[in-house]
Amino acid sequence: MTKSSEIRIPANQIPVAKRTDASIAVVGNPNSGKSTLFNRLTGLKQRIGNYPGVTVERHVGYLKYEDKTTELIDLPGTHSLSAHSLEERIAVDVIFGRIKGTAMPDGILAVLDATNLYQGLFLVQQLVELELPTVVALTMTDAAEKAGIQVDTAELSALLGVPVYPVVATTGAGLEMLRRALSDIRNLAPPRRVRIWPELTAAAEQLAAGADTSIRFAEVERLLIDGATESNAGVLEKLDASAKAHLDDMRRALFADEPPIARDARIRYAWVRDVLGKVQKSAPSFVTWRSRITDFLNRPVPGTIGLFLVMAIVFQAVFAWATPLMDIIDAGSSALGGAVFQLLGDNAFSSLIADGIIAGVGSVVIFLPQILILFVFIILLEDSGYLARAAYLMDRAMRSVGLSGQSIIPMISSFACAVPGIMATRVIPNRRDRIATIMAAPFMTCSARLPVYALLIAAFVPATSVGFLNLQGLVLFGLYIFGIVMGILTALLLRKTSLRGPKPPFALMLPEFRRPNLQTVMIQLLGRAKVFLRRAGTVIFAVAVIVWALAYFPRTDQIDPGLDANTAAAIQMEQSWLGRAGKFVEPVFAPLGWDWRVSSAVIAGFPAREVVVAVLGTVFAVGDEADEGTLSGRLKSATRADGTLLFTLPMVIGLLIFYACCLQCAATLAIIRRETNTWRWPIFGWVYMTAIGYLGAMLAYQIGTA
């Protein structure tokens, strides 16, 4: 039976009921309060996805007002409609409707920071030229008033030709009017064109004559400024053939004495200064606590000392404050495990629940306090504007290793977890610089390395005092420094070889210190906690169960019932799948001084390094030293078959070096794949870091033992 008569409609042409009444792009400078306003307007009615083919997140929210639903698209912050970075290109492509499957927005919500009208108006002026219905939200009006800046919104609205609504996103003042205006955007007339660059307008009119009628005038003007690029190929198509041929000549005539971007900036900022003179009244600002702090931290030496002090406080807090909470979680999970055995008896099921799930997941959840404390600091530092200052202060040092100050933010974030750290590299516009930073980030001592370090240091480094410092703390500090040095060397190596290229540009906006908004901090913190717990609940849960099963099966019935429980368990472990795997790879790790038990633990830790602690717990709980109580005590007395100690100092140092280097983290590999859009970098990173860890551990063991 033939189906040729059937009418086929391409999927994207099937008519569907439109869910929303209008679609509005939210556009503004970075740090203009755009995302806070977007969160305020849409609340929890948000969806986060990705733009096709790139790693930029697509934030869409819905604004309900009376009977209307309006779709808001929160675009990455941009300074201009001539895109510079990948994120800016996405913003521009959405505005012009160039993203596949997404139509041009029905209107624009331009977010204008009252404390930075100069750069804000430069963008808003370009947005008004699009001749789309546009609403301006003037944010940070409270901060502007405190700084002595007054804005004549009526005059500003008249000069721009679009309505301007002052709002305070943190308190919600002025939001009601803005909501109403946005919901009614389809009835708003587009602004008439402000002609500030007559030569460009004339050239664009000449170029567009005879073009496809669907062409946007603003796009033709932009084509003259930017020249033909990958993004605006569609515009070029719509021009008639002779216009296309003339494009280069016209650009040469227009920009004979000055590069297009420079001319564009000069002309528009001249207009902005003119407008500022009419709408902005600055009262002499008085000295506030903020300006005093800023002034002090602006001096080079106090600024740098301050930066190191801030980092020292953060690390102290992460270790000192988290300990009581971690003790509670630790005690809780062992009590829970004991209760399970009491309730269900000693069988495979209770072992799965207690030894597999509770012990495995518990050994990871125990790091939640540390991670949350670290994230509180990172979020506070970011929201207060301090991280930008850190980037500024560290730029010179970072430049000496071929990176820029902008890499410092991803690097510092990676001390909590490389995953958000690698995501934070999106702020780096230069691709080579960004990849070098991504490859350096996993060397930073993340919170998942801490359990391994904590266990081995507590067991094998004596708690003696070195001056006023503690040797254990000193070794931990040394491991942090080791990670930083390895990361920097890696970045340097890459920038000198496969990522060689011109020095990355550096221009950083340094915002005033702001008091972070509690709601914003909490929303971000909960988001981070959710990501970590979801990982503990899925990846770690699965790994815990798999590792438990590998260690529990196959059961053997050839154990002499006369043997004590611990020895019987040891024999069981040795002939389990995990024990067999450990024995199989033992020769590979023999030059590092590892026996089959350590090898099995390391194997089990490849998807998530923190699992190694849980597995060491299992493997060494079943030895004949199990009555020694704590895991570190059991590791200390663990012996080889010949009776010599297994964990000698060279072997432990090697193991620490291995964990400082090795990329045992499936989540990091996945995020590198996502952020670089290729398998090449995660594979390279894994092989490179594992090889360095192996060689380092081997050197430490061989030199120390020889």
Added chain:
Amino acid sequence: MRHNGDTMASLKRGQKAIIRAVDAGDPQVQRLMVLGLVEGAEVEHASSAIGGDPMEFRLFGCGISLRLEHARHFHVAPVVAGD
């Protein structure tokens, strides 16, 4: 107009100046122009990192930092007190 040798890089801490000319050939300098460092804009040298590089300037009330090598491309006329 030809420049008299003063650039943003030669400003002292706390000194104000108006940008008079920009060597705009370098794309990195053009990027700084997009951020508002153009002819006619008033800048104030607010601070320097250790070693004098990068420098921070106030531009219409906002902080912007740039490297010495880029600051040299912006020729300025210092604002004399009481001007």
